[in-house]
Amino acid sequence: MTSSSTPGLTRFNTAEDDTARAALRAICASGAWAEEVLARRPYRDAEELLAASDTAVARLTPDDLTEAMAAHPPIGRPRPGDPVSAREQRGMTGATDRLKAEMLELNLAYQEKFGHVFLICATGLTAEQMRDSVRNRIDNPPEREREIVREELGRINRVRLARLAVRPENEGTPRP
Known part of the structure; x- marks a missing residue:
């Protein structure tokens, strides 16, 4: 471990394989992605973890991408009780009923x-930006579109892994 290791990354690196695998599968539903990232442990720092994720995303087959996308709820309809999905789609919270209806359509x-669902790294985007993106794509x-989906999945995984890597000591088991 280097001095740039964080409590969350240390816990991830030292977790039992099943625990670390479950944390990875909560980040990305692709089994191939999770196994590749898991196999490269331990990570010296968050950047090394993110680079491993990028490599694993680049290697996903079409079936692996389909598996990953199946776990993502549509924009504007986060899974009830899922704080990750709600946090990532926060930009839709203040959208007008008209804009929400347009997004559904x-x-x-x-x-x-x-x-498959429209996949976008929604973190930090407004409802209008998400709508404009689906209109353009x-x-x-x-x-x-499949390549754009791969890029967006990579961005989503990076956001979620970064949260896992910096999770404070008192927040327990690694998760996104």
Whole structure:
């Protein structure tokens, strides 16, 4: 461990495999991603962990991406009782009813076209930015959209892993 290690990263590095695997699967539902990140422990610092995640995301097969996306709720409809989903989609909280209805319509059209949820790293985005993004991406060819989804998944995983790595000592078991 270097001096740049954090309490959360130390706990993650020293956790039993099953505990660390569960923490990773809460971050990203892809089993392939979780196993690759798990296999590279221990990490010297958060940057090394994030780089391992980036590598694992780049190696995901189409089936692995599908597995990862299946765990993401549609924008504007975070899972009830899921603080991670609610926190990440906070930008939709103050959206008007009209904008929420438009997002629902766009989400459904996107899902019908591509066969999966519209995936975006929503952390820090406003409802309008998310709406504009789905509007812009819905006309993409499937191959281009799949690569954008991979990029967005990588961003989401980075945000969640960073939270895991810096989690204070008194917050217990690693989780996103």
